[in-house]
Amino acid sequence: MTSSPAGFGHLTPERMLDAMEHAGLRPDGRLLQLNSYENRVLQAYLEDGSAVVAKFYRSGRWSDAQILEEHAFARELVEAEVPVVAPMMLEVDGQATTLAHVLGDRFAVSPRQGGRAPELEDPEVLRWIGRFLARLHEVGQRHPFEHRVSWNTAQPAREARDWLRDHDILAPDVAPQWHDAAERCITAIQAAFDQQPQLRSLRLHGDCHPGNLLWTPDRGPHFVDLDDAMQGPAVQDLWMMLSGDPEAARRQLDALLDGYESVREFDWRELRLIEALRTQRMIHHSAWLARRWEDPAFPLAFPWFGTPNYWSDQVVKLREQLDAMQIEAEKASGLPSWD
Template sequence: MHTSPAGFGHLTPELMLDALDAAGLHPDGRLLQLNSYENRVLQAHLEEGGAVVAKFYRPGRWTDAQILEEHRFAQELADAEVPVVAPLALTLDGQATTLGHFHGHRFSVSPRQGGRAPELEDPEVLRWIGRLLARLHEVGQRQPFAHRVSWNSAGPARDARDWLLAHEVLAPELSANWHAIAAQCIEAIDAAFNALPQRASVRLHGDCHPGNILWTPDHGPHFVDLDDAAQGPAVQDLWMLLSGDPEAARRQLDALLDGYESVREFDWRELRLVEALRTQRMIHHSAWLARRWDDPAFPLAFPWFGTPNYWGDQVVKLRDQLDAMQTEAAKAHSLPSWD
């Protein structure tokens, strides 16, 4: 499999400690690696007490401009009292910044924030999260991103498809079938977006699944990890919180939107984009895995990826998604039934 370099080969614990020390923080040597496939994230205890969370960014994924734009968005949210974990200001070489550079690696540091996964079976929890997302989008609509990814078309899926094709990643016996169905899906994704004229686009969390929301009993939910912050339709931050059978997903959606619309109006036409966004994420995810296959963490965590069975299953799933998108398109002026 031809993939891009992992980029973390020289990122040792000693280098991480030295980077924090150079930024004016003084770790006492205790490091705890936290769960993250994309970046290297660790909790570091400080000599003066307390702890911080340091994120070392995967080389080559984002530009400095994209990372700093994410940081500014996080701070804008924090200033508006939207509960997010924003990066700390660091001092490196006499300059104040939220993005540190040290021996070829880029990093940021955030306060440590505790919490647990939210109980998404509880409608009141979903309403609270809905209100929180509405507040995030209220800030997000003030101005657009200039450098971040946009989920307003099939662009991310098309880029992912083209990368997989150029790098000959697929099992040869399934490559033609996958690319044929992917091409049809990309056409249907673009059609779904084009069918909604005058649709709003806001700055988003971008990867709002339950693992990126922490809950505390006293303060409720707060967002973590804006690494995938993007421009796009508000529904992108809603659909990944839904799970279970269609009836369960409908109840969850009703609770989320009940909370959301108590703060901000929701364009219900955007529900027609859910299957398009789900399909786009599937294609994007395949390329995401392939691009990182030289990182030793990925073959260990995803041993099934890249096998003929994997690509055969993806062909079946993309056909199902194409059917779902065509069904939504046929409804024309009605809302999705989720059945």
């Protein structure tokens, strides 16, 4: 399987400690690797007894402009008292920045902020999360991103499809079926967006699933990372919080929107985009795994990826999503509910 360079083979603990010292930090040598596939993220203990979180960015994924725009969004949220952990200002070669370039690596440092997974079975927790996301979106609507990616069309799915095709990733016996299903899904995704001619686009968290949301008793929900921040519709930050059977997901959505609309109006027509966004994420995720396959962490974590069975299963799922998007397209556009 052909993929992009891993980019972390050189990143030894000694190199990371040297980079942090060059940026004005005083680590005491203790590092604890944290869970992250896309970047290398570590908890570093400092000589003064405190601890910070250092994120070393994967080469070639985001440009400096995209990362700095994410950092600016996080700091803007903090100024608006939205509970997000923003990167710290560092001083590198006499220049203050949130994105350090040291020894050929790029990294950011943020305060350590703990938390646990939210209890999504509790409607009050979901209402609180809804209010939190509405506050984030209030800031997000002030002005658009200039450099971050946009999920307002089917373009992310097209780019993922094209990369998989151009790099001959799929098993030959299933490639025609997958490409046919993906092409029909991309057409349906674009049609779903086209049916929302006045779609409001704003700055989003972008990857808002329960694993990226932390909870503390005093602060409630908060984010410690905005690495996938994007431009798109508000519903992108809501649908991944839903789980279970359709009835359970409906109850969760009702609680989320009850909290959300106590702070900010939600355009209920966006609910028609959920299946399109889900399908786009599926296609995008397959390409993301393929692009990272030379990183040793990925074959260990996703041993099932790339097998004929994986691609056959994806064909089935994409066809199911095509049916789901067709059902949404046939529903009366005026219904203010998700059913």
